[in-house]
Amino acid sequence: MNGSRSPAVAPIRRSPAHRLQAALGARFATEASWEIPVSFGKAEEERDAARLGVALVDITARAKVDVRGDLEKALLRLAGTPPTVRSVVTGGATGSERMHVARLGFRWALVLAEPSVGEGLLAAVDAAIARDEGMVTDVTGMLAGFALAGPKALELLSRLTPLDLVELAPGTCAATRVAEVAGVLVRPPTPGGVVELYVGSEYGRFAWETLRAAGEVLGAVPAGWETLRAEGWW
């Protein structure tokens, strides 16, 4: 019978910039079937960049759910505290403290979580939003994500986006243009200098290259998830 065979190899998910990072010496680990860059082999340099300059981390593997529709009640159920437009709240129905709900517009929100939350996130969001209230879509692979960590994160972004970055305070988000393509900027409400940038995954390699080139004068370095987690941001 057709389709009775199980796959011989476990499916692997990769970021669009995977090979570029591999060429830079990235060490990958598998998490929720994603190959995520955990380190680029220079832990001290990565840590210093994240504390004093700017570190670039590929966070495409973050679970991402797009929600469209009448969101007031839905976000109340989902997040406990419904975020106002252009704000970000933490926590919610999945029980994961790492879930962030970024409300990008009156009828548009993005829910973000650790890769391990995965399909659980989609189910949780789907459950919180009635079918006639809105549409829930897993956009994990649709958006490539990059964390800009460190005090020079905004200075780096100022080279790439026309957005007034003063408006991007912790706990806010914005849909804007970054590096000439549509992007979403999310600043989680946690202390620290992390800014998350999401662009269409088809622009993932371009965005990674552009971030690295623009960050060169600021001493930006590629970093892995170990740095983000060690610094307590994730």
Place this chain on the structure above:
Amino acid sequence: VKGARLPKGPAEAIDRGRRITITIDGRRVEAFGGDTVGSAMNAAGMAITGRSFKYHRPRGLLCMSGACPNCLVTVDGIPNVRACLDPVRQGMEVRRQNAWPGANADVMGVLDSLSFLMPPGFYYKIFHRPRFLWPLVEPLIRRAAGLGRVPRQEDHRRLERVHLHPDVLVVGGGPAGLAAAIESAQAGARTLLVDSAPSPGGHLLWVVDPVEITIGGPRVPGYQAAAHLTQEALGAGVEIVSATTAFGVFEGGLIAAFEASRLYRIRPKHTIFATGGLEQGAVFPNNDLPGIMLAGAVDRLLHRYGVLPGRRAVVAAFGAEAYRSAIALARAGAQVVVLDPTEPSEQAETARAVTSAGGRVINGATVIRAEGARAIRRVAYREAGKGVGSLDCDLLVIGGVIAPATGLLAQAGAEFALSERAAAWLPTRFPQGVAAAGHVVGARTIPSIVAQGRVAGLGAARALGLIETSTEGIETLKQAGALGEDPVGVPSPVGEGKGKQFACLCMDVTVKELSTAVKEGFDSLELLKRYTTLSMGPCQGKACLTGSSRLCARLTGRSLGDTGFTTARPPWAPIPLEILAADRLVPRKETSIHDRHQDAGAEFMWAGEWRRPHHYRDPAKECRAVHEGVALIDVSTLGKLRVRGQDAVELLERLYPNRFADLKVGRVRYGVMLNDQGVILDDGTVARVAEDEFFVTMTTGGTEAMDRWIGWWLADWGLNVHVLNVTAAFAAVNLAGPMSRSVMERLADMDVSAEGLPYLAAARGKIAGVPSLILRLGFVGELGYEIHFPSEYGEFIWDRLLEAGSEFGIEPFGLEAQRILRLEKQHILVGQDTDALSDPLAAGLPWTVKFDKSDFLGRRALVEAQAQGPEERLVGLMIDGADVPPEGSAIVEGGRPTGRLTSSRWSGALGAAVGMGWVPAAHAQDGRVVAIVFDGHVVKATVATAPFYDPEGKRLRS
């Protein structure tokens, strides 16, 4: 003797302890740190800084502020660098421009005596008859004229673009700008000050005498006052960006500025223009000789660089600034004679200061002519009641003629009126969020300049809601700012005697040429500008426009008010093109399988922003793999929409002429989308994946436009449906060929047989364990499966399919093969086979139009088109011979074009060239022979309205 270094002065910008050696035209020149190339040249006694644009006349330092064309030099291969601004660097190589063999003795200087051959607009007038002459002469003219040579070598410098969003932007770092920034920042506004000078302070930097900043306040030397203001600004939190030139104001209040390697795009909430004034020269015979300088240039050389620019100086004084220079020159040891056109009482105090410093003042005297060959050596003047006199000199200083630098302010939309008192055009109304202060609005004394700056800063803070609306303080300051000003001197528009009188130094435009142009009918300033190129050179009118306006008024017999001034446009200052292109990004889209294509040796091509494999090997062989075995193409670039909601069917029924209400879950249907005129916008498939949900695909190039198109209509129709562009969420591959089912059977967890998944079926399942949506389609004419799956699995799925297909000889195929294959089936490409007039009836797609539907976009137009019948039809063409006519070739009949070939390729499967094209509707009959013309010869082609390959579709339905 030029170039004597003076003893160290209090306002020096140079570091005498740091010696720097540069070369100028191969000659070693010693300089100090902080010198500019211009100051170093002058200190070394090099009066000639280069040769002029057209007549190759010797030119020397004039303004020392970057506002004239005289000192453009080539530095380390980069042309048109302003010597007066460019700091010296150890080992830099400087070359003076537009001269051969050298600037001191330029062979092309002969052109100066051939000026009769170059009347205004001469390139319209002469060398055109006989006709062969112009092509011969033009290169010579281009070679003889010009400003430096474009460097040949590539420049790999990293250039940046930075976006800034201050609350208040202050343009100009003089006393007005600093004062404005201080008030604004102290009120709590994020304040950015951009200043083209290396350090803020404006003209105060070279004022060594005590000045008062506020009326009745303490008097301190000007350079100290500049330092105090700068410190106060920094203390208030002002961000000062020096050596950065604002060069344009654009739509939405965007202000562009640049520094050496960075372009700033600044979007302030409020802008204060404190751009100061521009010193102007005077027009008289030989007014371009080296050794003629503006007062500000002399002050800079004396006080900032410790250089005495001349020992026998004549100062043409039209205002207080000229006397300041005269006094400084006399104190520095120069013999000084001041020619003051006013009566003795008007400058009595300063005149006494000149006299006490050893100089002499001649009142009622005006310069009428300069004399000299390669530098000035004598000045002729007319003295009221006494006639003409002359003075030997090596320096002529023009001082006190200052025009407000209104260029940026005008670009910002300010309105201007002629001020008789200021003898200048001054702003009278500002757009919202714009203010100005200082010299640019006519202030001349330091207290009034500073007071105006403070008013502007407070006004900005008030407009931003940062301070109370109490106006008492502001009114007091306004009164201070409106204090009486020094009288403004106006030189005579022309001089007397023999010699060229230059109205425009950049373009070598003389008074005589302007006069000729006016006589020829070019009698407005805008026309004069275009005809003579007046003010169109590197300085963009900064050094000449005031004088030119007066000249134009005089020549046309109009008043200065009626003459007006020319439209201000960016760039206000010259900007290297590389800066404009700084960090220009070219976004590119790549599928998640891109690296695999690269590994396989794909040749890529651009498809819009996408990078797609054109081919991996011979496209003909790739086609054969599809027809005979199995092959794989990455079609992730297809546009994909998720459409869900209770009105999803209604939305599709309105968007498409085709019917989707009766489409069953698990089925796919082709459709075209039309505009209101019934013209095909895009095409693709619609798969029903749930009762209220559809998966819609569109063309690679049309996705974004169609996404917007649907969004617009959705907003208008207010249907209860959600549409999300999920193009990037899903990668997609088309597995095609008679063996494709065998490959699918190895990977799919579902029934992929002809019965289980028939043609035009849609099913969800797992491929190699990855959740996927599989569509049974046949764009390339064979049994095929279009597999959509989360894009992050791109490489994984690609690898598994190649592995599973290896025993069947699977191989990837590219766009070129796809184009051949689709042409064999006469599947259209929207945008290639259709154009802005193509409707589905004429394009051979009438079966996609359901007229029995109540309405859809384009219905009305199609009803009309159907009634009239199409004039043209899109048909298939089987082409005779082995040649493939290029796409776009004309289809002719009786020597007249009747249609056009839109697609053409060689089909290996058919052993013939095939194509598609538009022909008259009457010719759209199977077997009709038409002629195609290309490269001068004609081939015959036979019309075919059914697919060339597998016309009954048995293979793709198998």
